[in-house]
Amino acid sequence: MSQDQFLSVEIRRRTLLASLLAAGATAALGTGRAMAAEPEKPSEIIVRAWGGSWVEALKAGVSDSFTKKTGIAVRHDLTEDNEIQPKLWAAVAQKRTPPIHVNWDTTTNATKSALRGVTEDLSDLPNLKNTTELAKPVGLDGYPIVNTYGYVYVLAYRPSAFPNGAPKSWKDLLDPKLKRRIALYNDGIGFHFPAQIAGGGKLEDIPANMQAAWDFIAKVKEQQPLLGEDPDFTTWFQKGEIDAACTISTNAREAKKNGIDLAWVVPEEGAKFDTDGLWIPKGLPENELYWAKQYINHALTKDAQQIWLDGLGLPGVVPGLTPPADLVNNPAYPTKEEDFKHLIRISSRTQVENESKWFAKFKEIMQG
Numbered sequence: 416m417s418q419d420q421f422l423s424v425e426i427r428r429r430t431l432l433a434s435l436l437a438a439g440a441t442a443a444l445g446t447g448r449a450m451a452a453e454p455e456k457p458s459e460i461i462v463r464a465w466g467g468s469w470v471e472a473l474k475a476g477v478s479d480s481f482t483k484k485t486g487i488a489v490r491h492d493l494t495e496d497n498e499i500q501p502k503l504w505a506a507v508a509q510k511r512t513p514p515i516h517v518n519w520d521t522t523t524n525a526t527k528s529a530l531r532g533v534t535e536d537l538s539d540l541p542n543l544k545n546t547t548e549l550a551k552p553v554g555l556d557g558y559p560i561v562n563t564y565g566y567v568y569v570l571a572y573r574p575s576a577f578p579n580g581a582p583k584s585w586k587d588l589l590d591p592k593l594k595r596r597i598a599l600y601n602d603g604i605g606f607h608f609p610a611q612i613a614g615g616g617k618l619e620d621i622p623a624n625m626q627a628a629w630d631f632i633a634k635v636k637e638q639q640p641l642l643g644e645d646p647d648f649t650t651w652f653q654k655g656e657i658d659a660a661c662t663i664s665t666n667a668r669e670a671k672k673n674g675i676d677l678a679w680v681v682p683e684e685g686a687k688f689d690t691d692g693l694w695i696p697k698g699l700p701e702n703e704l705y706w707a708k709q710y711i712n713h714a715l716t717k718d719a720q721q722i723w724l725d726g727l728g729l730p731g732v733v734p735g736l737t738p739p740a741d742l743v744n745n746p747a748y749p750t751k752e753e754d755f756k757h758l759i760r761i762s763s764r765t766q767v768e769n770e771s772k773w774f775a776k777f778k779e780i781m782q783g
Contacts, residue, residue, distance in 0.1 A: 495518045513698050521689065550563070605689075716733070
């Protein structure tokens with residue numbers, strides 16, 4: 416499938432049932448007036464989210480407007496995605512009500528849950544008909560997950576630390592002057608694939624032979640990098656504790672918005688492109704499931720996506736979104752075929768089958 420096809424709008428046929436749901440959703444999310452056919456509204460729904468600028472953007476773009484239109488409060492649970500995953504799996508297995516209504520998750524983590532059979536089918540959401548192919552989880556039947564945007568793991572850097580110009584390669588992280596001044600995710604996510612190339616390996620050798628990646632990561636380990644999660648990167652840049660990081664551009668952009676001089680590049684070896692999505696765990700009461708679906712359906716509207724993703728600086732899955740002024744023609748905001756030429760995309764299934772091993776290997780190297 417070409418990237419043009421991947422980004423094109425897919426016109427999907429709706430069943431009569433979906434049409435009826437669309438009418439109900441229009442009333443609930445368009446006018447804010449409840450219809451007699453709507454299930455009872457819960458006092459709140461709980462949405463798991465990442466902290467910092469991530470949850471702030473979700474609140475501004477999706478949660479607040481959902482509450483305004485439905486009267487249902489939204490509570491954000493900031494438990495880390497990898498921490499809440501086993502809790503959701505256990506709740507479904509034990510036929511208990513899950514602790515959240517909607518999970519904002521990486522597509523890879525969400526795919527693990529979908530393959531485990533713990534996700535609700537979302538293929539009846541009316542607004543799916545208005546999304547691009549990016550919304551569809553690849554390699555899965557139906558919509559056990561709805562992808563909501565894409566993102567790039569860029570090399571973010573402080574220009575003052577690179578007086579000779581922007582870094583061109585991930586190998587530039589090995590400069591002795593950057594010792595204890597670089598940061599990576601604590602499981603290495605986003606870094607495994609470009610490390611494979613930087614270490615002299617090939618993408619086609621993933622996952623069978625990634626020794627090149629581990630050898631390069633061992634060299635980076637000697638730089639004593641800081642290891643953390645999304646909110647940490649913004650904080651570290653703001654406090655002047657790091658000069659470079661493999662991170663999602665959102666984190667660097669947030670620090671830049673707060674007055675820190677930062678930039679980011681896609682190095683010559685490439686950078687990982689991935690997606691995040693929303694899904695609903697099985698086991699919710701029927702009325703709460705209905706309104707959890709309405710939350711995700713609302714997240715697929717143009718207005719909600721525009722505000723939400725402006726806050727994150729990421730390309731969405733609804734056509735016609737306006738890129739933030741600072742990200743027009745930016746390599747971290749891909750929208751066209753040519754934008755993807757230097758981005759690395761590995762199938763979700765391959766990542767699901769191997770990610771835990773990759774994470775374990777990365778941590779073994781960093782702790783060794």
